[in-house]
Amino acid sequence: MLEKLSSGIRKGLERIARLALVDKNAVESLIRDIQRSLLAADVNVKLVYELSDRIRKKAFEKLPPGISRKEYLIKLVYEELTEILGKEPAKIELKPQKILLVGLFGSGKTTSAIKLAKFYQKRGLKPCVICADTFRPAAFEQLEQLAKRVGMPFYGDKNEKDAAAVVKAGLEAMKKYDVIIVDSAGRDALDDELIKEIKNIDEVMKPDDTILVIPADIGQEAQRQAEEFNKILGITSVLVTKLDATGRAGGALTACNVTKAKIKFITVGEKPDDLEMYDPKRFVSRLIGFGDLQSLLEKAKEATDEKTAEKLATGRFDMDDFISQISSVQKVGSFSQILDMLGMSGAKLPAGALNVQEQKMKKWTHIVKSMTKEERADPDIITTSRIKRIAKGSGTSEADVRELLKSYKQTKKMTKKLSPKRLEKLAKRGGFGALLKKFGAG
Ligand SMILES: Nc1nc2c(ncn2[C@@H]2O[C@H](COP(=O)(O)OP(=O)(O)O)[C@@H](O)[C@H]2O)c(=O)[nH]1
Ligand SMILES: [Mg+2]
Structure with missing residues (x-):
């Protein structure tokens, strides 16, 4: 996942880890490696330069006792990357709840509905999915089939054109389930029709969590989409899909952070289990490529x-x-x-x-x-x-x-x-x- 971003940052840090003496030039070349990787991943230029400045400024601060300059730098880069990727993870509550998935065409709502349902099922809850996409003719069959494949309870009404009405009936029919996941229709853009449709669903459903689904391949364009959806419809979390399929994920992940709604989940493949909770710290550790950053720091200390x-x-x-x-x-x-x-x-x-x-x-x-x-x-x-x-x-x-x-x-x-x-x-x-x-x- 994120091969290029990962290898660029890793290369820079490895060079630092290998150095005996870290000087200004070394820091500059590290910054250049990081800049190149972030920009290639479509991270916003301004964000990249701000991050560079912070690293430059802090690079030669007084060392905490018992820490070498190298370890300090590795830690600094880790912290600064975590900062732009969201810092703290969103809280995921394992309790009965109603989840509404919204987003544009092809962003990954329907497949994510199944992934989410599986996620909560694995954690002891009783989820079900409801198809509220009455716009696209094949939407009903798509969700129904996906649900069947993994044995997930499903509700939909092929003959009802009013999405809010489907949701209303669905909530009634699926009463015995405790996590209700509603898959809504998309459009090419957030137009009046879509706004009205989602607002209607929102009214009958009163979701506990309105999750905006954004595909990672749109890069930093994700910011505009998140802001727009948030302003008009109010979203409480974000789910970024297709992280496995694009080099621009860095842009999408960092861009979503400007809205208050946090990224809660990411998907990393097409299979029903390819969903993960999003934790910026874990994500950065993985980017850096050593799985466990602590061990990198220990290694830098001893090597x-x-x-x-x-x-x-x-x-x-x-x-x-x-x-x-x-x-x-x-x-x-x-x-x-x-x-x-x-x-x-x-x-x-x-x-x-x-x-x-x-x-x-x-x-x-x-x-x-x-x-x-x-x-x-x-x-x-x-x-x-x-x-x-x-x-x-x-x-x-x-x-x-x-x-x-x-x-x-x-x-x-x-x-x-x-x-x-x-x-x-x-x-x-x-x-x-x-x-x-x-x-x-x-
Ligand atoms: N590689 C990859 N493909 C994905 C992922 N999530 C969704 N897709 C694909 O994106 C396409 C659109 O997904 P869908 O859920 O139908 O989007 P919707 O229009 O928002 O409901 C499908 O072909 C999915 O298999 C992901 O995490 N990785
Ligand atoms: Mg769909």
Whole structure:
């Protein structure tokens, strides 16, 4: 869902997560990534620039204790996106109620009626659907068939042309159900005829919730539609459909927010179960692509130790730094997860290669634990007899110990060979992990 929007924002955040040092340029490039993605998703330009300004302004505020600049930025972007997407979710009450669905032609009212009915049924209520679309000849059959397919109680009257009369009779006939969902007719635009029709239904029905159904593919045009319906007919919530089928959903979702009526539900497909409650926070977490934002923040915290990166930039690190970086990588999870987090899909590596690396890292951690303090500070003093002792103590082979020493030395040598400028660049871009992969553990 929302592939493009998601991948753009994610790319920007991943770049930040990977950085050791976040500077002004990094923030600007993050903002550019976000702008590009939002604009491509048809989010209103003004909204995008306001959001950019807020991020820019807050990016270098004083850090709360225990939080790195990176984590702070990721959180900031998350919060600002949540802000434009609606902040708090609408309240969904699981109690008997009458729901009226309104909207233009093809917006997804009829299919949503069934989806909603299923939603409430799954939560222990007894819903039914009523067809109040007397305008389109095939409307009756459409809802009747959809209802039959999922075993949902249905009411309609093929011979009655007055929609309000159908609703009146329907309410009477479906008394024993507790969630009554009325599907109304649409038009190409909100014209006088439609207004009159819905007002009449409203009068006999007195709905608890009048839900405006808006298709996501109209993008930021959703704002005008929401405002118009709200002004003339009064809506209490919004349901945005077809999120799966368009790249413009960002525009529709952010645009609806200007009206007081909140987005309550979204639909993400044509099947009766493709309806979800809309929660901006969850939505943003999903956009960012890590499912659980908290874990991203934790990963950002542990994946790159900024002090170690600084040591790296000056070429001064000992075995402890070397291994602390490895174990921090381990702490965060498997190596393949890290690669995934950095946006380097494991698929690029031959199968099995990742496991070997994880195994190796485990071994190396054991080896270093068997070294003395002096050996860790200055691995050059490690002679053959020490290697024997270390291998025995760590339950590894001498070859394993030699391999670690070689890797450490190579990494150190490489950092010395690099010009300070290039080193800084590397450290900034990938932190220690990138170097490790390039020269050490790779
Ligand atoms: N892909 C996709 N199609 C949808 C979704 N919701 C509705 N549709 C399709 O949009 C078309 C119009 O839907 P319908 O409920 O008949 O709209 P109505 O005229 O407002 O009653 C149908 O072909 C639906 O299957 C959705 O969430 N995703
Ligand atoms: Mg319909």
